[in-house]
Amino acid sequence: MSDQILSGAPQGTPVVDLDPPLRTLLSHADDNMVLAQRLGEWISRAPELEIDIALGNIALDHLGVARSLYTHAGELEGAERTENDFAMRRTEREFLNLLLVEQPNGDFAQTIVRQVFFDVYQGVLWGDLAGSEDETLAGIAARAGKETAYHHEFSTSWLVRLGDGTEESHFRSQRAVDALWRFTAELAAPYPDNWRAAIDDLLARAGLMAPEDPYQRSGGREGYHTEHLGFLLAEMQWMDRTYPGMEW
Amino acid sequence: MTYDVPVAPGERAELEESVEGGAEGWPMWEVFVRARRGISHVHIGSLHAPDARTALQNARDVYTRRGEGISVWVVPSTEIHAFEPEAAAAYVEANEKVYRLATTYDIPDEVGQM
Amino acid sequence: MTPEENFQAIVDDESKIEPTDWMPEGYRKTLVRQIAQHAHSEIIGMQPEGNWITRAPTLHRKAILMAKVQDEAGHGLYLYSAAETLGVRRDDLQELLHQGKHKYSSIFNYPTLSWADMGTIGWLVDGAAITNQVMLTRCSYGPYARAMVRICKEESFHQRQGYELLIKLCQGGPEQKAMAQDALDRWWWPSLMMFGPNDSDSDHSEQSMAWKIKRVSNDDLRQQFVDMTVPQAAYLGLTIPDPELRWNPERGHHDFGEIDWEEFWRVVKGNGPMSRERIEHKTRAWEEGRWVREAASAHAAKGAGRAA
Numbered sequence: 001m002s003d004q005i006l007s008g009a010p011q012g013t014p015v016v017d018l019d020p021p022l023r024t025l026l027s028h029a030d031d032n033m034v035l036a037q038r039l040g041e042w043i044s045r046a047p048e049l050e051i052d053i054a055l056g057n058i059a060l061d062h063l064g065v066a067r068s069l070y071t072h073a074g075e076l077e078g079a080e081r082t083e084n085d086f087a088m089r090r091t092e093r094e095f096l097n098l099l100l101v102e103q104p105n106g107d108f109a110q111t112i113v114r115q116v117f118f119d120v121y122q123g124v125l126w127g128d129l130a131g132s133e134d135e136t137l138a139g140i141a142a143r144a145g146k147e148t149a150y151h152h153e154f155s156t157s158w159l160v161r162l163g164d165g166t167e168e169s170h171f172r173s174q175r176a177v178d179a180l181w182r183f184t185a186e187l188a189a190p191y192p193d194n195w196r197a198a199i200d201d202l203l204a205r206a207g208l209m210a211p212e213d214p215y216q217r218s219g220g221r222e223g224y225h226t227e228h229l230g231f232l233l234a235e236m237q238w239m240d241r242t243y244p245g246m247e248w
Numbered sequence: 249m250t251y252d253v254p255v256a257p258g259e260r261a262e263l264e265e266s267v268e269g270g271a272e273g274w275p276m277w278e279v280f281v282r283a284r285r286g287i288s289h290v291h292i293g294s295l296h297a298p299d300a301r302t303a304l305q306n307a308r309d310v311y312t313r314r315g316e317g318i319s320v321w322v323v324p325s326t327e328i329h330a331f332e333p334e335a336a337a338a339y340v341e342a343n344e345k346v347y348r349l350a351t352t353y354d355i356p357d358e359v360g361q362m
Numbered sequence: 363m364t365p366e367e368n369f370q371a372i373v374d375d376e377s378k379i380e381p382t383d384w385m386p387e388g389y390r391k392t393l394v395r396q397i398a399q400h401a402h403s404e405i406i407g408m409q410p411e412g413n414w415i416t417r418a419p420t421l422h423r424k425a426i427l428m429a430k431v432q433d434e435a436g437h438g439l440y441l442y443s444a445a446e447t448l449g450v451r452r453d454d455l456q457e458l459l460h461q462g463k464h465k466y467s468s469i470f471n472y473p474t475l476s477w478a479d480m481g482t483i484g485w486l487v488d489g490a491a492i493t494n495q496v497m498l499t500r501c502s503y504g505p506y507a508r509a510m511v512r513i514c515k516e517e518s519f520h521q522r523q524g525y526e527l528l529i530k531l532c533q534g535g536p537e538q539k540a541m542a543q544d545a546l547d548r549w550w551w552p553s554l555m556m557f558g559p560n561d562s563d564s565d566h567s568e569q570s571m572a573w574k575i576k577r578v579s580n581d582d583l584r585q586q587f588v589d590m591t592v593p594q595a596a597y598l599g600l601t602i603p604d605p606e607l608r609w610n611p612e613r614g615h616h617d618f619g620e621i622d623w624e625e626f627w628r629v630v631k632g633n634g635p636m637s638r639e640r641i642e643h644k645t646r647a648w649e650e651g652r653w654v655r656e657a658a659s660a661h662a663a664k665g666a667g668r669a670a
Contacts (some may be wrong), residue, residue, distance in 0.1 A: 040415045040424070043431055044408040044643070047651020048274070049439050050295055050306040056432040057309050060425060067421050084420050108654045157301060162406075164664065165657025172653070239419035239477060246534055248419040248477075248527075273453035274659060276446065293509075294443040298658035299665060307521060310436055330382070 004185060004213045009222035021134070022077055023096065024085065026169045026219055028125070029069035030097035032088055034229070035118065036062035037236055038105055054154055058115075061147040068140045075136075080214025088240035092223070092230050099182040099220040102229045109162050109172035113180055115155035117187060120198045124191045154191045154200055170207065177203070186218035202236055277303040278328055279311055282319040289321055297322075375575050381447040389573050392566070394448050395464070396575065397506055398455045401441035403467040404434045405638050410474040411483060419477060426523050427480060433520065437513045444505040460645045462632060469556050472633025478531055478538075478545035482525010486546075486553040486591065490568035491585050492517055492558075504573035505642045525594065532598045539599070547597070553616075555626050557584035589617050 017028070046052035068081035071181035088092045100118060105111045123181035126145035162169040203210055219225065239248075274296040280289040292311050297303035303322040312318045363371070365384040370380055381386055408431050415431065418424035442452045458464040469487050474480070495517060498510040529536040558580045561567055570576035578586075588607075595602050606619035629637070 018613075033559075037416060040428060043415060043428070044405075044412040045647045047647070047654035048296070048528075049405070050297065050310065051437055051651075051654075053432055053435045053439070054306065056428060056435065057313075060428050061433070063425055063428070065420065069423070087421055088419075105665055108651065126302045150280060150528075157305070159659050161298070161302075161661040165661040166653065168315075168653045169657030169660075218482070235416050243419070243535075243537060246419075246538060248423055248530055248534075271453065274655065276452075288502075293440055294446065295439060299653075299662040302658065310439055 002035065005116055006185070007215070007217045007219075007226045009219040013047040020223040022073055025069050025076065025137070027096040029066045029073060029086065030063040030095050031101050031118075032069070033066035034095070034097045034232065035068050035101040035114075036060075036066060038101065038103075039075040039111075039234055041105055043110065050110075055111075058154065058163050061144075061151065065140065065144045066146070068143075072136050072140065084240065088237045092224055092225055092233055094222060095225065095229060095233070096221050097225075097229075098183065098187050099217060099226055100180060102220070102232060103180060103183065103227060105227060106176065106179070107172055109169065110176040110179065112158045112162060114153055114175065115151065116159050116202060117180060117184055117199070119148055119155050120195055120202070121187050121191070123198075124194055125150055128190075130201045130219075159202060160206045163203075163208045174204065174208055177212075182215050182217050185216035186220060189218075274298045276325040277307075277322045278325050279303075279305075279307045280321040280323070281311055284318070289319065294325060363428055364381045371574075373502045376500075376574075378507060380504045383560070386573075387484050388569070389397055389575070390448055392570065392573070392575060393503055393506065394445055396449055397441055397445040397448075398450070399465055401438045401445060401455070402459045402464055402469065404438035404441060406466045406470045406644065407487075408434050408438075409640055409643055410470055410472070410636075411480060413474050414477060414480055417477070418480075423480075423527070430484070430520055431619075433516050437516070440509040440512060441506075444503075444509040447505045460641065460648065462641065466640075467556060468626075468629045468634060469552050470640060471629055472549065472639045473551050473636050475548070476541050476545055478528070479549070480544065481527030481531065482545040482549045484520055484522075485594070486524075486549055486563070487556070488517060488521040488524060488590060490553050490556045490587050492521060493583055493590070496581070497577045500574070500577050528598055528600075532600065542598065543600050546600050551601050551621065551625075554584060554588070554621055555629070557581075558588065559623075559626070579582040584651065585615055592616055594630065648668075 036059045037057050039062065042055045043059070044050060046055055059176070066087070067083050070086040073086065074081045098118075100114060102113060118141075120146070126141045126148055129141035130138050130145060132141065159173065162173045164170070184195075184199075185192075200210065217226075271306060275298075276294050276296055277300075278294050279292050281292045282289045295303065295310055296356050297306050300322060307320045307322050314321060368388065369379065370385065372383070379389075380668075404511055411427060411434075412431050415424060415427050424458045428647055437591050442455065445455060446452055446455045455464065459466070469490075474483070492514070495510055499507055499512065499514060515615045528542050531542040558564065564580060567576060567579065571579075592602065592607070604619045606617065608617055610617045628634070632638075643669075
């Protein structure tokens with residue numbers, strides 16, 4: 001990864017100036033929130049009933065983690081912001097999620113590859129955070145770690161089924177890996193070697209290859225997103241912004 | 249009744265049940281769950297999956313909602329063997345072999361529990 | 363005893379017919395169609411509600427709605443399993459749905475146009491479904507009755523969360539209350555239509571009653587639903603859109619207006635507001651997912667081949 005061409009955040013003043021612990025909580029919360037929103041789009045559209053149920057359960061897990069982290073962030077900040085204040089009332093430039101999770105679902109292969117990349121990362125992340133001095137965060141991480149283990153089993157077994165299934169599924173899987181690879185440097189930044197080793201092993205088992213293209217894009221953690229996040233937030237935040245201050 | 253959608257005047261009730269040339273889908277699996285320690289596995293339903301690992305994952309999602317401490321078995325439906333209904337007569341023989349049942353023997357009380 | 367007499371004796375005795383029992387072909391075919399259509403209804407029903415998952419106004423509501431729709435998928439799955447005990451394949455049943463040869467509950471052919479529809483569907487549609495489903499736990503066919511017991515356990519939360527959503531709206535601002543009233547105006551009559559034609563216009567009722575597939579008549583179920591729902595609407599401060607609705611002390615029930623039977627049959631025939639969209643959505647998901655299912659089968663076959 002040393003000879004990467006990195007397209008990252010532009011120069012300039014960040015929109016939000018946050019304390020590091022708060023920034024960390026919101027980054028992980030936003031990751032899980034945005035991915036939950038994406039997975040929710042699969043409901044009633046999955047290739048088979050059992051897959052629909054599985055994706056819905058995974059979406060609910062990510063949503064649950066996001067909610068716990070937002071709530072804890074609110075407590076830490078001490079400005080009485082709620083989970084809905086964070087999810088529904090921040091602008092695109094304030095969201096700190098990875099670019100990977102805001103990418104559209106695409107076909108099932110793209111969804112699975114996105115999930116594999118993210119699950120491997122979160123597997124390491126939660127293990128790390130389970131040892132946090134912040135006891136609440138450690139508790140959230142312990143629970144999230146168990147859930148990520150389930151997700152990991154689901155996503156990696158599907159990666160192998162698709163990579164080593166039919167010609168068409170192999171083609172779609174490789175295409176998905178190629179399309180999402182440029183978002184992986186940002187994702188794996190805290191654990192680059194760990195992540196890469198695990199992914200190389202999985203790709204090999206699925207008969208897939210990491211692309212040679214050195215181009216990587218980042219910026220999500222600084223609030224510089226792809227064009228996709230705007231549309232995602234417009235849909236997610238519409239009710240709250242149209243009917244401000246009401247209880248549901 | 250809600251699901252017995254009526255046949256409109258001029259329509260015929262569709263009684264077709266199978267589709268010509270339908271592709272082979274995923275096979276069916278029977279699911280057995282032991283809900284907690286101390287009891288046995290119980291047949292709880294079925295689902296479709298391409299292989300055992302998927303069947304287990306699916307069973308966990310569908311039938312247990314990932315409850316902890318629950319044991320799940322999956323068996324291909326084709327591997328469940330049963331007597332044909334007419335062979336219920338085979339059970340009658342067992343009832344005649346009364347010497348197998350502990351209750352038919354009188355054990356004196358002094359001997360203790362047996 | 364003939365097999366027919368033995369079969370009817372089991373049914374009359376309130377015992378259960380199980381998959382390996384002899385059963386009249388008409389009984390089996392009626393059950394296949396009914397259980398399949400019940401399953402299809404659960405699956406299609408995921409669409410009108412799924413429509414609002416990405417737009418739920420709070421994270422709490424989003425989570426509840428996601429869980430509800432997942433439950434419905436699970437219910438569809440239990441019901442397809444019950445149908446399969448009668449010697450049919452799930453894939454075939456779905457294909458019959460895609461071809462329009464199998465139907466599903468007409469209520470799902472109406473659009474969900476506001477957030478209040480989420481509450482109204484939970485309150486009215488699940489409410490109607492529950493009156494029906496409790497009855498079906500006493501159905502003579504074992505696997506169907508057992509699936510219904512499991513479904514009923516999970517269903518009670520659905521109706522409560524829908525009603526609670528509406529309580530929030532009706533106790534909120536005027537815009538929210540108006541949203542709730544508008545939803546009731548649109549969903550009331552379709553909910554009454556869920557119970558089917560009047561008994562006098564129902565061809566197969568008698569036979570289904572004798573076989574204990576149907577336990578209570580359409581009219582009785584509809585009356586039960588109206589009587590239960592009127593005080594619930596009153597509590598919310600909402601007006602049911604039926605000028606002829608009134609309590610009849612002689613009957614001890616609510617009188618209500620006549621259903622628009624033209625609309626009823628129009629929707630049954632496939633010309634409901636969202637009929638085409640529901641089937642297209644379902645069919646597209648199936649078609650677009652074909653390569654996934656095939657890949658999984660191919661991979662499994664490779665594994666079996668290697669193991670051999």
